[in-house]
Amino acid sequence: MEAKAVIYIRVSTEEQARGGVSLEAQEDKLTAYCILAGLEIVETIREEGVSGAKPLASRPGGQRLLQLLARREARHVVALKLDRLFRDAEDALHQTRAWDKAGVALHLVDMGGQALNTATAMGRFFLNMMAAFAELERNLIAERTAMAMAHKKAHREAYAPTPFGFNRVGDMLIQDPHEQEVIAQIFTWRSTGWSMGRIAAELNRRGVPTKRGGQWHACTVRYILQNSLYREAA
Secondary structure (H helix, E strand, O other), X not given: OOOEEEEEEEEOHXXXXXXXXXXXXXXXXXXXXXXXXXXXXXXXXXXXXXXXXXXXXXXXXXXXXXXXXXXXXXXXXXXXXXXXXXXXHHHHHHHHHHHHHHOOEEEEEEEOOEEEEOOOHHHHHHHHHHHHHHHHHHHHHHHHHHHHHHHHHHOOEOOOOOOOOEEEEOOEEEEOHHHHHHHHHHHHHHHOOOOHHHHHHHHHHOOOOOXXXXXXXHXXXXXXXXXXXXXXXX
């Protein structure tokens, strides 16, 4: 594999405010790594004030990086950590698989005192492990969020935007009698075989506003029918 490398460094505005690892500190560390690894630096890409939540291809520096790789001007990408380049390990795994096929290696220099190089079998193994753990963490967060939401609904605590049928008083949801009648009617129509589209059309015909004052749609009706908050009306 050719030894030409591109260094990619990034800091977000928030990280700068917190006094995180500066662009200069990242560049010094990555340059030293390239020298030790025998990599020739063809370009150093610096992204300042750019959030890692933006996909790599939508960042100016990210676009430049991908152009260099597409033109085969570099065969190694060197970054401090995974989150400098990608939103998460799953995103990285998808991209690096394409890079593997194109003969491009990813080097992550600050991995708990070790460096990760996807040009090696061990490096690819650890990247796969990171992706697996990232997926596990996302699933755990989703489970905790679902449990918290179910608890709030069961205790009529406020969550997200105030749902139809309720008014928010402090941190609690208090039933709105008029809207509760509408909900009961929705369940009645549904029990007699009405489609969700027909229910939405009838509510619009009667001039019944949604919580935000807009029009009813089948998806709006479906949300009410499937939301555990409205079980009493079923």
